[in-house]
Amino acid sequence: MLSAFVNCFKIPELRQRILFTLALLFVARVGANIPLPGLDPSAIQAFFADQSGDGMGILDLYNMFTGGALMQAAVFALGIMPYISAAIIMQLMTAVVPTLSRLQREGDVGRQKITQYTRYGTVAICLVQSVLLVLAMQNPERLFPGFQVANYGPIVIDGGIAFLITSVIFLTSGTVLLMWLGEQITQRGIGNGISLLIMVSIIADLPGALGATYQLFLGPIGDRLNPGIFILMLALLIIVVAAIVAVTQAQRKIPVHYAKRVVGRKVYGGQSSFMPLKVNYSGVMPVIFAHAILLFPQQVFGQLGAAMDWGFLMRFADGITHGSWAYYLIMGTLILVFSYFWVSIMFKPIQIADDLKKYGGYVPGVRPGEPTAKYLDFIMTRLTLAGAIFLTIVAVFPDFLLHTFNVPFRIAIFFGGTGMLITVGVILLTMQQVESYLLQRHYDGFLKKGRIRGKTPRKLAHQMIDRGEMKNLSILWGVLLLLFAIGIIAWILQRI
DSSP states (O other), X not given: OHHHHHHHTTSHHHHHHHHHXXXXXXXXXXXXXXXXXXXXXXXXXXXXXXXXXXXXXXHHHHHHHTTTHHHHTBTTTTTTHHHHHHHHHHHHHHHHOHHHHHHXXXXXXXXXXXXXXXXXXXXHHHHHHHHHHHHHHHSHHHHSTTOOHHHHOOSBSSOSHHHHHXXXXXXXXXXXXXXXXXXXXXXXXXXXXXXXHHHHHHGGGHHHHHHHHHHHHHSOGGGOOOHHHHHHHHHHXXXXXXXXXXXXXXXXXEEEEEOOEEETTEEEOOOEEEEEEETTTTTTHHHHHHHHHHHHHHHHHHHHHHHHTOHHHHHHHHHTSTTSHHHHHHHHHHHHHHHHHHHHHHOOHHHHHHHHHHTTEEOTTSOTTHHXXXXXXXXXXXXXXXXXXXXXXXXXXXXXXXXXXXXXXXXXXXXXXXXXHHHHHHHHHHHHHHHHHHHHTTOOOSOSSSOOOSSOHHHHHTTXXXXXXXXXXXXXXXXXXXXXXHHHHHHHHHHO
């Protein structure tokens, strides 16, 4: 495996793509630490530092996806999530709106049109979210429950209409810049750019988590945990990562045979193949939806009960928080429901059966047409149940560590949950693309036996640009170096 990493830098095109990707990711991280003009991020940082870490609220979840940019009150405080929201909305609309569904089947032209609509939707979402965020920053008691201006000081130094307009422009521009960086990484770098930006944002707190782990086991004697717990946690980390990799890569292979067809003197078909159905077909989306929906009533009922002095609402909000059986029951139910909902939208057994029948393919032992569609739906239903159970276990595992071993949530979040699922999935996808380059140049991949399952090199080759295009990046590199210099100067001025 180490030799594979060395070989990555022996291929000029791959080396340039890797360096290009790292440079753009660095620009994204610099922008996450440049505060908005007119804001004092020290008040937010002091508030987050004083939190006990009993669990992850909706703001903590959003701060994780932005890589700490929300806590820094940075220009990238909205992160890439508005683009993700617009992409999810557009993807769901393509399943129910006939016009968008036809565009999706029109090839590259239709996909480019849908991408354009997604960008417009991203700007619209950014405008709404940025206005709400700036107004909430002016009244931080509403944004951060428990925040008191008398203790932490105001977040907005000088408010007003001018501050609102400039902040909305900066926040919207920051998300648009992140969207552009992600697209450039996808086109000229390695891996999916948007996914890499999310992964880097999630692991941005990894050094802080390592420092907290050091203090937890090697800090003051009175606050240390048993070394045996450290060994147990290390073993659990390896088991969780291995389980996520195994389930993410797990497939149910449905055999498919193609009948022979004679056209003139040529014989077509007569081959055997398989249709891969993933166990975790819906990915991490059910966990994200379940977190968002379950955290919303906690915030609303808790604040409404405290404001109106209604004890039953406060008790209800406390009953569905982290650590309660009601929380785990509702979380598991929501993950199960959203798993089937996502599969029902994205997986079309009737269309797949029709395509197989059109091209002369059939599943052995199953009649073509409607029986094939019912068979595929039955298989996917069982796979989705197994995937939903696995997602539920991974989602609640950080809470298990938090309440069983009293591990700080900053450390426990790296043992499962949404962040770990996204991180492992993105790393696997990036390794697949790097390995395809290595195999095309007759180098060994990351594994001596077999290959990392995923997209075939032929499919990946269509996503790669020509070498000649890599030589025409002088303007892009100039813009990149300018952004890099601006980020460094802003970072230095912030530390002075």
